[in-house]
Amino acid sequence: MNTKDLDYFKTLVEKRNYTEVAEIFQVSQPTITQAIKRLEKEFQTKLVQVDRVHQKTEITRTGQLLFQKSLAIQKNLELAHKEIAAADSKKIKFGLPPIIGSLYFPQVVGELAKNDLLDKLQIFESGSNTLFQKLSDGDVDIAAIGSLLPINNPHFKVTKLGTRPFKIVVSTKHPLAQANQAIDFKDLGNEKFIDFAGQFIHGRILHDYFEHTGIQPEIVQKTPDISWYKSLIRANIGIGILVTDEVSQNDENFTALEIKNPIPENFNVSIVRRASYILKPEEKQLIDILKDIEIK
Structure with a gap:
């Protein structure tokens, strides 16, 4: 399957107009038409219905299913491009919330310096919610995350460091x-x-x-x-x-x-990375050192 065909199809679903899609990609309209036909042949189903009387382009149910899957495919491809482009870099894209940075990171600064890791850290300082998004998008590869409840998400590998009230x-x-x-x-x-x-x-x-x-x-x-x-x-x-x-x-x-009636939420500190991400040796070393942080 040609990923470019998926790009054309995804944009057609969004715009519902062959001419507009062709203009966006600066190709001819027949190019878009042929791309849709190739996808329909591959999946052996009708993805797009054109109502010429009312000049409407409708997406079938199977077309909607493919559209949803194409979003995930596109995101994974973008993620692959980012990871492969940075594969030979010694830099570590590390997310660090300000509060965790000030409270707990100083415990391991000396060890990081001793192992020549400090100058390799490319630190992105932001709140935990923002860092989760950056992890998902591939803009950060490892992050220290604060959460109100333990993190339970199959898309991430989590090392919990501790909990504080x-x-x-x-x-x-x-x-x-x-x-x-x-x-x-x-x-x-x-x-x-x-x-x-x-x-x-x-x-x-x-x-x-x-x-x-x-x-x-x-x-x-x-x-x-x-x-x-x-x-x-x-x-x-x-x-x-x-x-x-x-x-x-x-x-x-x-x-x-102290609060007499505390709710079940506390400050949970974890080291998080994408489940599919393959760590560099420097990143493995970083995580091993971060595991020594004491949250007490």
Whole structure:
């Protein structure tokens, strides 16, 4: 099967017009027609019905089935081109969320440097949701991922490093800090909260708690930056939620409070790669070193 025929067919399904498809690919209309006929002969079915009376191009059920499969074929081909083009490169396309980078990555920096891997890392810093997409698209080959639940996806190979709980974080100037005791999340309905902008784990867990407890507190600020998020809480602009390790016991400006009624979601840290991806020796070495990260 000619993959170009599939490209023509996929675009015909989207545009429903032979002339427009021919113009897009800068070929003659008979070229598109012949491509569709070849596919119909290969699959022994009618893929396209042309209603000349009403000047409509209809896609049959089998045509729709092939269209859906062609999307997966095209994605796999694009992925193959990316992986093969980078096959001889010593660079490691590594995804790292800011919070995991600041909390746990320093544990292995020395070992990475000792094994000459630091200069090979091409780090893509972004939220875990974005990194999942980059992994799927082949823009990143390995990523440290934070998730609220353990990752169970057959398209990825996952090495779980550990799990940490979330805590409510307040300024030491806040009245809740004076009590310094575990609190019921549903009692926070009248509090002002700092929220995370964008697709970040901490923003998702915060809104999951809102939904679980049925409260709708005021959001006074949103930020995509963890440092600014913590600064706003320190200044007592509002309260927030952070994974336990983000709050140092020696930080005199913060008080971290346990949640009496925690939901089943926690901060799970995993090393993730595509299940079909064949690791380079440097990448195998990187994963072996990352496995030594202690999430405790």
